[in-house]
Amino acid sequence: MTENYTALYEEHKKLGASFTDFGGWQMPLKYSSELAEHHAVRKAAGLFDLSHMGEVWVTGPEAGAFLDYALVGNLSAIADGKAKYSLICNEDGGIIDDLITYRFGDEKYLVVPNAGNAPTVAAALAERAANFDVTVEDASAATSLVAVQGPKAEAILLKLTDESQHALVTDLKYYAFNELTVAGQGVILARTGYTGEDGFELFLPNEGAASLWESVAQAGEEFGIIPCGLASRDSLRLEAGMPLYGNELSLERSPFDAGLGPVVALKSKEGDFVGRAALEAAKESGSKRKLVGLKGLGRRAGRSGYPVLKDGNMVGEVTSGQPSPTLGYPVALAYVDVEHAELGTALDVDLRGKAEPFEVVALPFYKRQK
């Protein structure tokens, strides 16, 4: 497997991170304790290197029409300065990736896919662009992405921006972005995240990444910011009920099974798009299994791949699970036969041969107080 390193690799080494391979990238798993990192994001702030994520620019007169064709959502309808969550599917309606699209203007969009899928997504977009007047440019290798997440994120960013630009930070709505200067670096600042907390994601050229990282760490010190690795990123997104590609989402799952039906613009978009026919058929025939949240009634956690049982019979499979650091009980996401997916249904998870009681609960598991 190709080993890729982000522009912040040396920073992580200095901080004593332990590393893991993720989507072909050497990424920090944790710096100290993944629980401490998790709690820091819920109570104060966490600093993440997400430079393994992809950045693909789509520009040209037909950029909006092209994205409407290439992705399942209604991307041309996004307002300038706003972002939208979407999926890229294949002709069979299988999910190639989930991604976020940022609209800069009529003719300029930024598409952000997951790390391991970025080359596949960039290639699929380039291929689908054949009949459109657009340019698809994969800028992933030259672009860094740093996230500041947690209730103190805004206060930290205000310390690093000129007073004349403070309103660009404070007035920024969820899933909106601005271009401004943070700690002397020109960045795209988006109010997006994958933690269930308020927070920001900052895109910038690799050259400025280390300097920005150090500035945020320093400015955030008084607020309790700490660097956070992928272990806490995963536990935070799980509590927030957010799917992870490779666990909840894959080529074999339809968006409807994953609870992402509303993301598929079958009604609000008139033209054809890749996967449309298959997705219409999938919606028509209904899901056999759907993604649910499970709450453990004991202390032990279900893990990815563990069978879900009803009266001893297998009725589903866990896709992500672990003890929830914030809630204090085990949580899991699982695909379960629709007849057992009702809220409140008592199910068991087969924990290495021992059936442990779980209950179907509403998602997200954790919702921040606003």
Next chain:
Amino acid sequence: MAKVAAELKYSAEHEWIAADGSGPSVVGVSAVAAEALGDIVYVDLPEVGSTVTAGETCGEIEATKSVSDLYAPVTGEVIEINDGVVSDPAVINNDPYGAGWLFKVTVTEEGPLLSAEEYAEANGGEL
């Protein structure tokens, strides 16, 4: 780098055992293992009075991101378990060679054990 306590012996499966020959032996997991596991949130220990067999599983250690089996480094009867780590498993991360001990066993037969030097060399620990 994780510490390897010089006065202990180790199994290849990362358990340590303290035996001075004068009574029951104390068993725990190494700091190398505790660090690799991540924050430990649950431990399943053998019951008092049960017999554990060297090289076989006798419990489980569950961390936030992973689960692993606990292997008995020796054969013998379990005479005491550490209730402190059952109620607060984080103690294993914080003090793996002290307050984070797991159980005491009357040894009838040792399994293959490594010296601290051998274990540290094989697993990248620091003496």
